[in-house]
Amino acid sequence: TVGSTTSLAVDFTDGLDGLAGGVLVSAALAFAVIIVSQTAALSQTPAMNQTTSLNWPSVLIMLAMVGALVGFLPFNWPSSYRANGQGRGRRRARLIMGDTGSLALGGALALVAIITRLELLLIYTGGVFVLEGVSALISARILVKFFRQFLTLLRFGSARGFAHTEFPLPFLATPMHHHYELLNFDRQRLVYGAWTLGAVLAVLGVASADAPFTWERYLARLVALGVILFVWQLGPSTRSFFIGTVPNTASASGARQLGLFYGYPYLLFGFRLFGRVDTVEVAEDTLKSLSERLSMWQRMSVFDARTILGFYCYRAGYYRDAVRIWDRIPDVNVQVRPMIADLLLDARHHAALDGEVNLPDLFSAAPSSTPLFPAPPAGEPWGAFVHPEFASAQPFADNAADRQAVANPALHAPRLEPAANLDWSLDAGAGGAGTTGWGGNGWHTPFGGPNPRTQPSTQDLGAPDR
Numbered sequence: 001t002v003g004s005t006t007s008l009a010v011d012f013t014d015g016l017d018g019l020a021g022g023v024l025v026s027a028a029l030a031f032a033v034i035i036v037s038q039t040a041a042l043s044q045t046p047a048m049n050q051t052t053s054l055n056w057p058s059v060l061i062m063l064a065m066v067g068a069l070v071g072f073l074p075f076n077w078p079s080s081y082r083a084n085g086q087g088r089g090r091r092r093a094r095l096i097m098g099d100t101g102s103l104a105l106g107g108a109l110a111l112v113a114i115i116t117r118l119e120l121l122l123i124y125t126g127g128v129f130v131l132e133g134v135s136a137l138i139s140a141r142i143l144v145k146f147f148r149q150f151l152t153l154l155r156f157g158s159a160r161g162f163a164h165t166e167f168p169l170p171f172l173a174t175p176m177h178h179h180y181e182l183l184n185f186d187r188q189r190l191v192y193g194a195w196t197l198g199a200v201l202a203v204l205g206v207a208s209a210d211a212p213f214t215w216e217r218y219l220a221r222l223v224a225l226g227v228i229l230f231v232w233q234l235g236p237s238t239r240s241f242f243i244g245t246v247p248n249t250a251s252a253s254g255a256r257q258l259g260l261f262y263g264y265p266y267l268l269f270g271f272r273l274f275g276r277v278d279t280v281e282v283a284e285d286t287l288k289s290l291s292e293r294l295s296m297w298q299r300m301s302v303f304d305a306r307t308i309l310g311f312y313c314y315r316a317g318y319y320r321d322a323v324r325i326w327d328r329i330p331d332v333n334v335q336v337r338p339m340i341a342d343l344l345l346d347a348r349h350h351a352a353l354d355g356e357v358n359l360p361d362l363f364s365a366a367p368s369s370t371p372l373f374p375a376p377p378a379g380e381p382w383g384a385f386v387h388p389e390f391a392s393a394q395p396f397a398d399n400a401a402d403r404q405a406v407a408n409p410a411l412h413a414p415r416l417e418p419a420a421n422l423d424w425s426l427d428a429g430a431g432g433a434g435t436t437g438w439g440g441n442g443w444h445t446p447f448g449g450p451n452p453r454t455q456p457s458t459q460d461l462g463a464p465d466r
Contacts, residue, residue, distance in 0.1 A: 009133030010106030023198035030202035078191035125205035241305035
């Protein structure tokens with residue numbers, strides 16, 4: 001049991017570059033120090049000299065593990081790289097530990113603890129592994145099954161038919177490091193923090209085993225247990241989100257804009273018990289009704305908070321902010337909030353319209369002295385100058401108007417106007433002289449007549465229905 005649980009806990013921890021490797025260095029080094037000190041102390045007794053000498057291979061195993069990990073970490077160094085593009089810089093890791101490495105190293109650590117009868121020290125020296133493994137076990141294997149069977153969410157009217165993330169679980173995701181990733185923590189700082197936590201717990205583990213006085217050993221164990229419980233409690237404390245305000249430095253009137261926060265909306269001794277995740281351009285004064293005012297600074301689930309904040313952005317006309325906020329809600333959670341599904345589609349439509357190219361500006365520049373398609377020399381047919389890609393199509397009529405239009409389109413095609421009838425064909429007789437327009441099925445030339453390319457082949461333009 002000890003071996004399998006330790007191996008799985010180390011494997012769960014190996015979810016970020018360098019996370020499991022750095023924590024294993026601290027745990028293995030702590031075990032080596034503890035074994036050496038206890039072996040040296042017991043070897044002072046002549047009767048125990050032969051027995052304690054057998055522990056030295058365990059020390060060599062731990063030191064070999066430390067040396068291997070120190071050589072491996074430069075190739076697995078953490079960085080701020082994030083797969084969704086929000087991180088800074090590039091990914092520095094070139095090698096990964098994988099399941100093979102994490103399971104083997106976790107098993108070796110557990111084997112040494114069993115041989116030396118120091119199994120309980122795994123809880124303190126490997127406290128990070130305990131947090132990662134227990135978080136995954138409790139959330140995924142225990143609470144989700146229990147809630148599916150016995151808990152009914154009144155807003156949904158049942159315990160089924162929605163994602164498990166709607167349950168009041170202690171973490172947004174497990175293992176625990178994924179919870180802080182969803183809080184927009186920097187990956188590199190998150191790994192450095194885990195390394196620091198692992199080093200502190202390793203020192204406390206050494207003190208709990210080698211302190212000269214009994215009260216010191218118990219105090220070290222109590223402090224280590226308190227640190228583990230404190231870090232665990234940070235998960236449920238930061239799981240809830242709320243909508244607040246932040247100063248708008250760009251506004252001369254001092255208006256505040258809305259933001260998305262996690263944690264508690266309190267200040268304790270001047271320290272904030274919350275963190276900011278996102279900020280939008282919506283001003284606070286856009287909230288008019290009493291219910292909207294009361295929704296501020298109230299803790300709720302991350303999906304409800306993003307739903308409300310995205311709606312405020314949508315109503316105020318900030319469609320890009322609305323899309324950015326709503327896109328962070330998984331599809332399975334959007335399905336149980338059908339009121340925003342249509343709004344999200346409409347917001348994407350408006351955002352696309354706001355960002356599309358202004359067609360009249362395409363030909364607004366002054367005519368270039370170098371024609372895009374130079375007119376052919378006198379006496380040569382126009383068809384000889386058609387691009388090979390269009391060689392299979394019927395060439396333009398050989399007349400001066402067409403040559404001048406193609407030679408300098410800025411003079412003769414100043415703008416594109418939508419056609420009154422969008423179901424236009426490519427036949428030459430579909431429009432009269434001077435017809436200007438484009439549609440879903442075809443287009444007409446704006447300079448003196450219909451498009452003379454009446455029979456485009458599938459090699460250049462494709463079938464007309466495309």
